[in-house]
Amino acid sequence: MTNRQIKSLMCIAVVMAAGLGVAAPPAAAAGRRVHPGDSIQDAVNAARPGDIITVMPGTYYENVLITKRLTLRGFGASTVIRPPVTQAAPAAPAAPDAQAGAGAAAPGAPAAPARAATACSQADTGICVMGTPEQSVDEVKIRSLAVSGFKRNGIWASYTDRLSVERVISEKNGTWGIAQERSTRGVFRGNIARDNTESGIFIANTVAREGGATDTLGAVIRRNVLTGNRIGVTVRRVRNLSVTGNLLTGNCGGVFVVGDEGEPGAGAMTIRNNRIHENNKFCKGNSRLPDIQGVGIVLTGAEETVVRGNSIRGNVGASPLSGGILLFKSFVGATNTDNVIQDNVVRDNQPADLANQGTGTGNRFVGNRCGTSVPAGMC
Template sequence: MTNRQIKSLTCIAVVIAAGLGVLAPSSAAAGRRVHPGDSIQDAVDYARPGDTITVMPGTYYENVLITKRLTLRGFGARTVIKPPVTAVTPAAPAPTPAAAAPGAAAAPVAPAAAGATGAAGKAPSSRALACSQADTGICVMGTAEQPVVDVDIRSLTVSGFKRNGIWASYTDRLSVQRVIAEKNGTWGIAQERSTRGLFRDNTARDNTESGLFIANTVDREGGATDTLGAVVRRNTLTGNRIGVTVRRVRNLSVYGNTLTGNCGGIFVVGDEGEPGAGDMTIRNNRIHENNKFCKGNTRLPDIQGVGIVLTGAEQTVVRSNDIRGNVGASPLSGGILLFKSFVGATNTDNVIRDNVVRDNKPADLANQGTGTGNQFVNNRCASSVPAGMC
């Protein structure tokens, strides 16, 4: 081989090596693994937008705060996030806007959460940190000016938190799939101020309030917000106070879910605000024997034996659901109920059709209040209030 040929081969090798050198760091950065004993929050903090973090099987005792685009995935029931065992005091104070609100009780928090940074390298807002420090498992937090986009959480278990399993605020296209949210003190999986969320194939069980909760806001009154097509699909909800609650929102679908053993199945809640809640579809859900008893509170009476309740809703289609054996003595009990709103908002222009509604008591179908334009069409049922809707 001539010297000229050797030089040519050497140049080619250098070019290939340089190419590999460019590709390798990018490929490595795209995927991070967390093992038992590691911190999920550390991995989130160091991840670049778009990275995938894989949490290996094991139990992780921490809170996780996400403020940038990424994928967080585990191995289903084998990857479990639980509350920190003891409160941890960070070694150094967080940057100025990131401190907890004055007077707020110190909750157990993973050490990294206090110094987490967002996608732009900024310290998260005090509101974001308050979420991660408030006994919630995973917080996904954007702002009104900059919602966090395309966060994907899948195949994890969040269990035993004093407040929520997963809480999201100011997000767009949040995806939560194949998550188990169990035994949390408020909601299993919850979202507010957000658009285009996808909640699919999750299991929410034995949470104190709703298994799955979608709202406009939780800290102030206001008209319903447009979710731009949020989807609640093929989830299993059991043992909760309410399986699915959609409150003061519009433009979403709830379909193909299984709800059983809750106090109530699906609640669509509106009020006198404008625009009104509704413009949604609830279809092809299996809602059986939600006969657990839950004591009433300042917002609602006792809940037991509830299939689907609409209160203060408009232009909502409830169709092709299978609703059976929901039995109770609560004012809300029964198969499908259009309930008079406690704040005077009426149910208007809703369509209840093609449902199988059997063995629910006191009635399969009920229409209360003074709302207008509501239609009950082609439902297979045995009893209704007033009579004649079956």
């Protein structure tokens, strides 16, 4: 092909593109950098929806409130957000999150960003992502940073859609490591949540009241490392999510699925391919919940949940909740119904590898490799 022919074809292509209305590629998201000594919050306030804020290595002493679509990313463990040196007056402590009928104190359900800012500060939380009942905050991404030592939560989200938290370290916080309520399609992947007073990862319909489970529209908790917490993962009064490929060890309990008597029931979820080993830390009980120690997976008030292909070993304790996989009688009268416990390796858990308590119906234990069960005969 001659040069003249090539040029002619290029001209034709340009004319065709113009005729078909082919647009120029969209402009890349604007980037902002925050350095030690700068304010992350100032950068968030100045950002336009869709901006990427890169937080350089260093320690930042502040709370961060996000009320718009953006990406906040750091450099892993070398980018650390810690409580401000001058703390706001602490809020009343939250109730333990595993209580089947009781709600923990909420960091606030704001009707406007100003209320959200107040709630975030009073809650002593590292990063708050706050929408409103009228307008969710969509597609916020939090990446590759650490939040440590806050009086309540490392990361808290309310009224969000498609929130993504990945490769975050959330440690030594006074309630939850990473928590979300009233939200849909969240993705929590590749995080480390350790040594938090309550759950490492906590997903709920709402923490302020009881009520029927809400549909998360496919929330994902995947490939996280959860250790040293009261409970590794708690999913409370929600439906339609997956807990897959996580490592849970050294907590008081591994995974709690908690429902109540409301409709629709909690469940319709998958707990699959997790390693839940030696969660033998001791946590004292309270008026609504017994002591927690040696707990693998507990379902209480759950329905249509599939627990499959997990490795659950060496969870040992003397609590009524202790053991490998337990369908537990609910304190508020909710039953476990139509759950499938299948193809799990459940070994060396005490007092039993598998236990089915309460009056629920339609629960099936199929193909599990285990040594002991209550009642006998399920292994």
